[in-house]
Amino acid sequence: xxxxxxxxxxxxxxxxxxxxxxxxxxxxxxxxxxxxxxxxxxxxxxxxxxxxxxxxxxxxxxxxxxxxxxxxxxxxxxxxxxxxxxxxxxxxxxxxxxxxxxxxxxxxxxxxxxxxxxxxxxxxxxxxxxxxxxxxxxxxxxxxxxxxxxxxxxxxxxxxxxxxxxxxxxxxxxxxxxxxxxxxxxxxxxxxxxxxxxxxxxxxxxxxxxxxxxxxxxxxxxxxxxxxxxxxxxxxxxxxxxxxxxxxxxxxxxxxxxxxxxxxxxxxxxxxxxxxxxxxxxxxxxxxxxxxxxxxxxxxxxxxxxxxxxxxxxxxxxxxxxxxxxxxxxxxxxxxxxxxxxxxxxxxxxxxxxxxxxxxxxxxxxxxxxxxxxxxxxxxxxxxxxxxxxxxxxxxxxxxxxxxxxxxxxxxxxxxxxxxxxxxxxxxxxxxxxxxxxxxxxxxxxxxxxxxxxxxxxxxxxxxxxxxxxxxxxxxxxxxxxxxxxxxxxxxxxxxxxxxxxxxxxxxx
Amino acid sequence: xxxxxxxxxxxxxxxxxxxxxxxxxxxxxxxxxxxxxxxxxxxxxxxxxxxxxxxxxxxxxxxxxxxxxxxxxxxxxxxxxxxxxxxxxxxxxxxxxxxxxxxxxxxxxxxxxxxxxxxxxxxxxxxxxxxxxxxxxxxxxxxxxxxxxxxxxxxxxxxxxxxxxxxxxxxxxxxxxxxxxxxxxxxxxxxxxxxxxxxxxxxxxxxxxxxxxxxxxxxxxxxxxxxxxxxxxxxxxxxxxxxxxxxxxxxxxxxxxxxxxxxxxxxxxxxxxxxxxxxxxxxxxxxxxxxxxxxxxxxxxxxxxxxxxxxxxxxxxxxxxxxxxxxxxxxxxxxxxxxxxxxxxxxxxxxxxxxxxx
Numbered sequence: 072x073x074x075x076x077x078x079x080x081x082x083x084x085x086x087x088x089x090x091x092x093x094x095x096x097x098x099x100x101x102x103x104x105x106x107x108x109x110x111x112x113x114x115x116x117x118x119x120x121x122x123x124x125x126x127x128x129x130x131x132x133x134x135x136x137x138x139x140x141x142x143x144x145x146x147x148x149x150x151x152x153x154x155x156x157x158x159x160x161x162x163x164x165x166x167x168x169x170x171x172x173x174x175x176x177x178x179x180x181x182x183x184x185x186x187x188x189x190x191x192x193x194x195x196x197x198x199x200x201x202x203x204x205x206x207x208x209x210x211x212x213x214x215x216x217x218x219x220x221x222x223x224x225x226x227x228x229x230x231x232x233x234x235x236x237x238x239x240x241x242x243x244x245x246x247x248x249x250x251x252x253x254x255x256x257x258x259x260x261x262x263x264x265x266x267x268x269x270x271x272x273x274x275x276x277x278x279x280x281x282x283x284x285x286x287x288x289x290x291x292x293x294x295x296x297x298x299x300x301x302x303x304x305x306x307x308x309x310x311x312x313x314x315x316x317x318x319x320x321x322x323x324x325x326x327x328x329x330x331x332x333x334x335x336x337x338x339x340x341x342x343x344x345x346x347x348x349x350x351x352x353x354x355x356x357x358x359x360x361x362x363x364x365x366x367x368x369x370x371x372x373x374x375x376x377x378x379x380x381x382x383x384x385x386x387x388x389x390x391x392x393x394x395x396x397x398x399x400x401x402x403x404x405x406x407x408x409x410x411x412x413x414x415x416x417x418x419x420x421x422x423x424x425x426x427x428x429x430x431x432x433x434x435x436x437x438x439x440x441x442x443x444x445x446x447x448x449x450x451x452x453x454x455x456x457x458x459x460x461x462x463x464x465x466x467x468x469x470x471x472x473x474x475x476x477x478x479x480x481x482x483x484x485x486x487x488x489x490x491x492x493x494x495x496x497x498x499x500x501x502x503x504x505x506x507x508x509x510x511x512x513x514x515x516x517x518x519x520x521x522x523x524x525x526x527x528x529x530x531x532x533x534x535x536x537x538x539x540x541x542x543x544x545x546x547x548x549x550x551x552x553x554x555x556x557x558x559x560x561x562x563x564x565x566x567x568x569x570x571x572x573x574x575x576x577x578x579x580x
Numbered sequence: 581x582x583x584x585x586x587x588x589x590x591x592x593x594x595x596x597x598x599x600x601x602x603x604x605x606x607x608x609x610x611x612x613x614x615x616x617x618x619x620x621x622x623x624x625x626x627x628x629x630x631x632x633x634x635x636x637x638x639x640x641x642x643x644x645x646x647x648x649x650x651x652x653x654x655x656x657x658x659x660x661x662x663x664x665x666x667x668x669x670x671x672x673x674x675x676x677x678x679x680x681x682x683x684x685x686x687x688x689x690x691x692x693x694x695x696x697x698x699x700x701x702x703x704x705x706x707x708x709x710x711x712x713x714x715x716x717x718x719x720x721x722x723x724x725x726x727x728x729x730x731x732x733x734x735x736x737x738x739x740x741x742x743x744x745x746x747x748x749x750x751x752x753x754x755x756x757x758x759x760x761x762x763x764x765x766x767x768x769x770x771x772x773x774x775x776x777x778x779x780x781x782x783x784x785x786x787x788x789x790x791x792x793x794x795x796x797x798x799x800x801x802x803x804x805x806x807x808x809x810x811x812x813x814x815x816x817x818x819x820x821x822x823x824x825x826x827x828x829x830x831x832x833x834x835x836x837x838x839x840x841x842x843x844x845x846x847x848x849x850x851x852x853x854x855x856x857x858x859x860x861x862x863x864x865x866x867x868x869x870x871x872x873x874x875x876x877x878x879x880x881x882x883x884x885x886x887x888x889x890x891x892x893x894x895x896x897x898x899x900x901x902x903x904x905x906x907x908x909x910x911x912x913x914x915x916x917x918x919x920x921x922x923x924x925x926x927x928x929x930x931x932x933x934x935x936x937x938x
Contacts, residue, residue: 386604387603387604388601388602388603388604389601389602391602391604391607391609391665391667391668392665392667392668392695392697394604394668396668396670396722396723399609399629399631399668399722400629400631400637400722401631401634402604403604403605403631404631404632404633404634406604406605407605407631407632407633409605412601412603413603
């Protein structure tokens with residue numbers, strides 16, 4: 072099949088079945104029982120209002136629309152034209168159009184259609200939408216908890232999210248653009264950035280990728296994340312998704328772009344780098360020395376989590392000569408009655424831990440806790456007693472599972488837990504050589520990744536010395552006054568730290 | 581590309597079936613091995629620990645005889661349920677008779693085997709290596725013989741040694757290797773001096789006190805207790821001292837003819853015990869003790885060097901020192917010259933600590 076044929080074929084398939092005219096729309100809608108159509112005055116065929124009663128706010132409908140037509144001083148003679156509706160109904164968002172596509176999408180989002188006469192193509196769309204119904208009210212951070220700092224997170228309503236964002240960034244430079252994505256859902260997706268800081272290229276890339284999306288229903292922003300990601304053949308999340316406001320605001324002021332999608336409590340920010348995923352907002356609320364220490368621990372725990380079990384396999388299967396003299400005894404007697412090879416032993420325990428995590432995540436919180444205790448203590452202890460696994464391995468696996476949960480971003484901690492398995496297989500095949508091969512593959516893969524066209528491993532590779540101030544360690548606020556240069560921000564300085572002496576001396580004050 | 585990829589992967593999977601897996605609980609890890617000459621045959625003794633449960637570590641002994649030393653390990657393998665592995669080998673012990681024949685072939689093979697670490701300790705047993713190894717069986721403390729050597733290097737009178745340093749001395753023409761010398765005292769293995777080697781063959785051994793002097797001359801000692809018997813004005817007694825820091829400095833002159841080596845040995849010591857007729861709080865007595873020690877060490881060093889010259893061994897490495905200074909160094913010429921080497925010894929003992937109390 073030639074290219075041209077293929078191209079045209081695609082175009083034909085893509086054509087959506089849209090409504091021909093407004094009557095067609097109504098005949099379809101009438102099949103649903105929640106569709107209502109009534110005349111506002113006692114003259115049939117005039118001032119026909121059509122709406123889905125499940126989508127509109129009935130109180131508003133009664134107080135502002137019905138009342139306007141039924142109050143004693145109402146004179147039908149004032150409305151000669153459809154445009155005059157604006158003066159009668161005290162609602163700001165009234166749209167007058169004859170574009171059937173607009174009508175249909177607004178109608179399905181909770182607008183009521185008002186026609187002067189039956190079969191009028193030009194009609195008024197009155198916003199009676201009630202989009203807060205059914206959404207959760209409380210917006211505590213649930214999954215990215217931090218002890219210090221604000222506990223407010225995003226909710227499923229995108230307007231509230233933007234409101235929360237505007238509360239923190241009060242500048243007209245914060246630009247909000249919407250796109251509607253989803254042939255079925257017409258989900259409102261918002262791109263936020265700060266003009267004068269964010270590089271236009273990032274905005275353009277993000278906008279273009281979002282606009283090119285053809286999808287039916289957008290359930291969550293993480294779906295958008297998957298579709299617009301630079302490389303879908305990677306276990307690494309290339310954009311950062313967070314439910315924390317402070318994180319999103321920090322991304323915006325550093326010169327990143329944020330994407331919100333209606334119905335999702337997660338914002339997607341990008342371009343992000345590998346190290347961004349190991350940064351916790353708490354780092355910025357603690358003194359920098361302590362914060363740096365904990366950040367280092369977090370980064371160490373990643374390495375531990377990825378390599379601990381594979382090194383265990385490699386050493387126990389191939390490299391017994393490198394075991395220190397004092398460890399030889401404990402390792403041998405803990406493995407003494409275990410009938411499996413180290414590989415099976417490790418896989419058994421790793422899968423047990425994954426099962427516990429998966430089951431704990433699916434179950435309600437209260438049951439989940441019990442399950443954690445039962446699983447962790449009883450199964451762990453019992454499998455050692457039954458000599459299915461060794462004591463030492465139980466400790467290593469539990470520690471590495473624990474270490475993987477120190478990563479603040481859930482998607483990244485999943486990746487880390489996933490990365491273990493190929494390394495375990497490699498270690499069981501080739502021992503230490505296998506681990507080295509795995510590491511080499513991982514490094515090559517990581518350095519080739521890009522996030523919105525920006526290298527993923529910056530500032531490590533390509534090396535950017537100046538951006539190290541806030542990477543592996545979190546330097547003091549004096550040193551982090553510049554935005555990261557790899558984001559190519561339009562203005563470099565975040566703030567200007569005073570050159571005063573570091574120790575504050577209240578003697579002079 | 582895909583089919584090529586799967587081809588490669590299938591190679592990985594199928595070929596690794598041949599890879600030599602050595603799971604830690606499926607191998608017999610030998611910790612020490614000993615070689616003895618038994619008439620025409622060589623007797624090998626190996627110790628391996630078994631770790632059953634916590635606190636129930638057992639040492640087990642395997643012995644075998646073979647005409648050739650290379651055959652010992654394969655023969656031991658036939659006596660064991662798991663394969664014999666020498667990756668955790670920490671001590672190779674040679675019986676005196678075996679060492680007199682030369683330990684070169686064993687050293688050669690140890691050196692070539694990548695699985696054997698370079699921190700393996702070597703040793704010489706007075707009678708047979710077997711006795712020494714069996715004497716430790718009941719201790720049920722794995723690696724105790726090699727730890728004994730390490731501990732005595734750290735805190736005792738042995739100079740630094742292991743396979744790596746042995747090889748350095750072994751291949752260095754201007755230096756001769758030395759190994760710890762084990763005897764049995766009341767049923768326990770005991771380090772009782774330093775065995776001297778020449779061209780891989782055992783020559784003789786020196787006492788532990790002399791070994792301490794060798795240690796000071798080679799490495800400079802940081803540790804070690806030393807006893808001296810003194811005799812003055814018909815009163816005798818012992819001075820016990822702890823060496824804190826010793827350093828030897830060598831100056832070589834007359835490189836052209838027979839070299840003259842002058843040794844400056846500086847020792848900073850701590851006095852532990854003195855006979856009751858000496859008072860360490862009095863300056864006069866301290867000076868006296870210093871003089872006594874100076875004289876003693878001077879004589880000891882002189883004696884030891886002449887002993888080495890008599891045996892024609894050079895553990896201190898005078899040959900190496902001369903070679904470093906001269907372009908025309910020649911091994912056989914130096915061998916002839918060695919017994920006539922002139923040495924002058926200056927010792928300086930400083931007592932820097934005498935303890936606290938009244």
